[in-house]
Amino acid sequence: xxxxxxxxxxxxxxxxxxxxxxxxxxxxxxxxxxxxxxxxxxxxxxxxxxxxxxxxxxxxxxxxxxxxxxxxxxxxxxxxxxxxxxxxxxxxxxxxxxxxxxxxxxxxxxxxxxxxxxxxxxxxxxxxxxxxxxxxxxxxxxxxxxxxxxxxxxxxxxxxxxxxxxxxxxxxxxxxxxxxxxxxxxxxxxxxxxxxxxxxxxxxxxxxxxxxxxxxxxxxxxxxxxxxxxxxxxxxxxxxxxxxxxxxxxxxxxxxxxxxxxxxxxxxxxxxxxxxxxxxxxxxxxxxxxxxxxxxxxxxxxxxxxxxxxxxxxxxxxxxxxxxxxxxxxxxxxxxxxxxxxxxxxxxxxxxxxxxxxxxxxxxxxxxxxxxxxxxxxxxxxxxxxxxxxxxxxxxxxxxxxxxxxxxxx
Amino acid sequence: xxxxxxxxxxxxxxxxxxxxxxxxxxxxxxxxxxxxxxxxxxxxxxxxxxxxxxxxxxxxxxxxxxxxxxxxxxxxxxxxxxxxxxxxxxxxxxxxxxxxxxxxxxxxxxxxxxxxxxxxxxxxxxxxxxxxxxxxxxxxxxxxxxxxxxxxxxxxxxxxxxxxxxxxxxxxxxxxxxxxxxxxxxxxxxxxxxxxxxxxxxxxxxxxxxxxxxxxxxxxxxxxxxxxxxxxxxxxxxxxxxxxxxxxxxxxxxxxxxxxxxxxxxxxxxxxxxxxxxxxxxxxxxxxxxxxxxxxxxxxxxxxxxxxxxxxxxxxxxxxxxxxxxxxxxxxxxxxxxxxxxxxxxxxxxxxxxxxxxxxxxxxxxxxxxxxxxxxxxxxxxxxxxxxxxxxxxxxxxxxxxxxxxxxxxxxxxxxxxxxxxxxxxxxxxxxxxxxxxxxxxxxxxxxxxxxxxxxxxxxxxxxxxxxxxxxxxxxxxxxxxxxxxxxxxxxxxxxx
Ligand code: SF4
Numbered sequence: 001x002x003x004x005x006x007x008x009x010x011x012x013x014x015x016x017x018x019x020x021x022x023x024x025x026x027x028x029x030x031x032x033x034x035x036x037x038x039x040x041x042x043x044x045x046x047x048x049x050x051x052x053x054x055x056x057x058x059x060x061x062x063x064x065x066x067x068x069x070x071x072x073x074x075x076x077x078x079x080x081x082x083x084x085x086x087x088x089x090x091x092x093x094x095x096x097x098x099x100x101x102x103x104x105x106x107x108x109x110x111x112x113x114x115x116x117x118x119x120x121x122x123x124x125x126x127x128x129x130x131x132x133x134x135x136x137x138x139x140x141x142x143x144x145x146x147x148x149x150x151x152x153x154x155x156x157x158x159x160x161x162x163x164x165x166x167x168x169x170x171x172x173x174x175x176x177x178x179x180x181x182x183x184x185x186x187x188x189x190x191x192x193x194x195x196x197x198x199x200x201x202x203x204x205x206x207x208x209x210x211x212x213x214x215x216x217x218x219x220x221x222x223x224x225x226x227x228x229x230x231x232x233x234x235x236x237x238x239x240x241x242x243x244x245x246x247x248x249x250x251x252x253x254x255x256x257x258x259x260x261x262x263x264x265x266x267x268x269x270x271x272x273x274x275x276x277x278x279x280x281x282x283x284x285x286x287x288x289x290x291x292x293x294x295x296x297x298x299x300x301x302x303x304x305x306x307x308x309x310x311x312x313x314x315x316x317x318x319x320x321x322x323x324x325x326x327x328x329x330x331x332x333x334x335x336x337x338x339x340x341x342x343x344x345x346x347x348x349x350x351x352x353x354x355x356x357x358x359x360x361x362x363x364x365x366x367x368x369x370x371x372x373x374x375x376x377x378x379x380x381x382x383x384x385x386x387x388x389x390x391x392x393x394x395x396x397x398x399x400x401x402x403x404x405x406x407x408x409x410x
Numbered sequence: 411x412x413x414x415x416x417x418x419x420x421x422x423x424x425x426x427x428x429x430x431x432x433x434x435x436x437x438x439x440x441x442x443x444x445x446x447x448x449x450x451x452x453x454x455x456x457x458x459x460x461x462x463x464x465x466x467x468x469x470x471x472x473x474x475x476x477x478x479x480x481x482x483x484x485x486x487x488x489x490x491x492x493x494x495x496x497x498x499x500x501x502x503x504x505x506x507x508x509x510x511x512x513x514x515x516x517x518x519x520x521x522x523x524x525x526x527x528x529x530x531x532x533x534x535x536x537x538x539x540x541x542x543x544x545x546x547x548x549x550x551x552x553x554x555x556x557x558x559x560x561x562x563x564x565x566x567x568x569x570x571x572x573x574x575x576x577x578x579x580x581x582x583x584x585x586x587x588x589x590x591x592x593x594x595x596x597x598x599x600x601x602x603x604x605x606x607x608x609x610x611x612x613x614x615x616x617x618x619x620x621x622x623x624x625x626x627x628x629x630x631x632x633x634x635x636x637x638x639x640x641x642x643x644x645x646x647x648x649x650x651x652x653x654x655x656x657x658x659x660x661x662x663x664x665x666x667x668x669x670x671x672x673x674x675x676x677x678x679x680x681x682x683x684x685x686x687x688x689x690x691x692x693x694x695x696x697x698x699x700x701x702x703x704x705x706x707x708x709x710x711x712x713x714x715x716x717x718x719x720x721x722x723x724x725x726x727x728x729x730x731x732x733x734x735x736x737x738x739x740x741x742x743x744x745x746x747x748x749x750x751x752x753x754x755x756x757x758x759x760x761x762x763x764x765x766x767x768x769x770x771x772x773x774x775x776x777x778x779x780x781x782x783x784x785x786x787x788x789x790x791x792x793x794x795x796x797x798x799x800x801x802x803x804x805x806x807x808x809x810x811x812x813x814x815x816x817x818x819x820x821x822x823x824x825x826x827x828x829x830x831x832x833x834x835x836x837x838x839x840x841x842x843x844x845x846x847x848x849x850x851x852x853x854x855x856x857x858x859x860x861x862x863x864x865x866x867x868x869x870x871x872x873x874x875x876x877x878x879x880x881x882x883x884x885x886x887x888x889x890x891x892x893x894x895x896x897x898x899x900x901x902x903x904x905x906x907x
Contacts, residue, residue: 007636008689011637011640012641012686015643016643030592030594037593038591038593045553049656051648051677052646052647053646053655055655056638059637067698068698068705070705078698079697079698083695084696098633102630103557104634183706187729238794255645256684257686258686260684358531361532
């Protein structure tokens, strides 16, 4: 089979993994002495966007889409009648090099169907990374998918070459995994994440030791392939963040596949739901919100307003907040004020009192913050509007679903 | 230009002509020490297009000797913080006609104590931040959207060539980026204003050498387009969103730009029912013939304990942590629950509390390997605190649910003495949810044909801030373990001393 035919099949098979981040690697540069190429700056770069609005930062492919598992949501499951292909190690190396030199990509994200056994599959993935690093002295970014049942020694080796490792949790509950991914097992998935975290901890304690996945680990959850609600999804995300120090949880709206089995839905969930989950996740990671604060009851995140606004509307006792007194962490909870502006406001306060005009220069969304803040010269009108009214006023029009900048960060 | 002459030039009403940040900085320093107000200075930028960027501007200024009387320094040398200087340096690359005048105004205000000039909430500060942002954005875009094409080998170096039309003066720093990225591979980047070439060892800056993208036939580009078509999910087509990410001026030089319209209209015309690329759907497929049983990975049969669902704690933990020690140990130590480390490793008492326990054993003259160590609750209960897991005391119902497992361990090990570490362990061991640690601390009680000695949990010692209290608690633990040891020798009916 021609290389371009393989690429066609194995890129198509890889597109369901949402992650394309290439940030968080330590600074590396090629000086040309070892014949290698590649550099990392620590910041990921999106080199292109596809017409679905997704960032292209890495060459994202499967080593092979032959797979003995039968995960119902997956286009590559053994009972799926898709064209199959397999790259050789040399082919992946060549593609990575060719794309990298033309500045199409920051590196490689390699995953694979399960062939023969978990260990064998993992060995193949590691072989690609090892060849890139040790034979070709490639210093670009490498993300390796980790096969959860593989020998921890193989996972340790993968971490030596890769900037990031990921083990996909796949679905938000134990029962869903058992039902829809009969060969997978939440217990071993968690054990794999745990073993990666222990390696990361070891490395943190001994910075001089051999490198181990400096950009950390991540995972992905499919949304809408089972009946789990957003509360369940966020609770699972919180559990995984806390337990395994994940850099990111990615949410991938279930995308119907050719010859879909009856066990999964025929229609995708609204993309806005995926977007809201990303927003909520962002608040979990960066803003100190807990899953319980964002989703105090069973159900899904509101679609009409973003999760931070929803929280503020449900917790009016904190507002209006005096920006000349509140601490940075609370200021960042004001709808329309982000972490960076919260810090800027606190910085400015050291010099003088914060005024309404300052907020406009900081490019806060003035309409959004108006009901929630007090400044030296501003107070929201008396007889505060009800949360329902505010919701109607602030919820529309629907903002554009611009989530990929959030995705590429970290 | 000659910085030392700047003050004289201003006095003579002549404009100051600068062509680089370093030059501006030298002049600005000189003006600051003479306290020359921004309104008095006219700055001219050397025309970007007509000047040679790499030699300075012609020096037609009056010489230093001509400094008029009265222009002696009046201010101390300015001390500009690094962060502000970095911002000024970036902003200097921004192609706005008044860049030097604006930068001087900023630095002059700073020098006069107006430190909020650095804040984006100040009008000048906001503009400074905006200029820096525009420059950084341009650097970033150039890092992202430059596309190299491979030249035929016969043509000689550079092996790769790229064309880019930057909006700001960022080529020098962008060249540094690609130098590190391409290693020994040779390349050049052409822009309308200047060019830069990398020969594998050093960078060569020159004037413009190209006037548009090189028309090269590069086989690598075809593979890239194949990839680009396949990685796109037609079921999620959202062209507007895509376009919002990359300004339209870049699309024309991106090879994939040419195929986007067809991809979008195909996706919009097509059923959009699945994410598969059309080209892949047309190829013939194959299922993998393997029996479900053969596809199951080999795994250790999970233990009954790991499959326990008696309470909800398993959902938030990695694994259940069972007891460990000699099958017929005489002393069984019962803690509360595994912690963060234990949860990951699947072993009891290996974290900080376990390390402390080892010291207690040593002080009491006991061997850890002779003692059976377990916990009242087998799964780690925690709550998120920032990025960490914070231990949370198990609820009585969880302690009761998990008693099932402790019972099994007691029945098989049959210890003579149990050492309960802390209140949770005590409640579980004596089956009384109301038991109070204070009442039993350091004592031995008889419970179901066994001695039960209660001491602190080691994590209590780790937690108490006060050294004296730590010391006391440690002693209680050591004494408790000694007591447990001595109870082994004592007939059951005899009460402890
Ligand atoms: S804590 Fe105990 S009772 Fe609860 S699930 Fe775990 S082993 Fe079972």
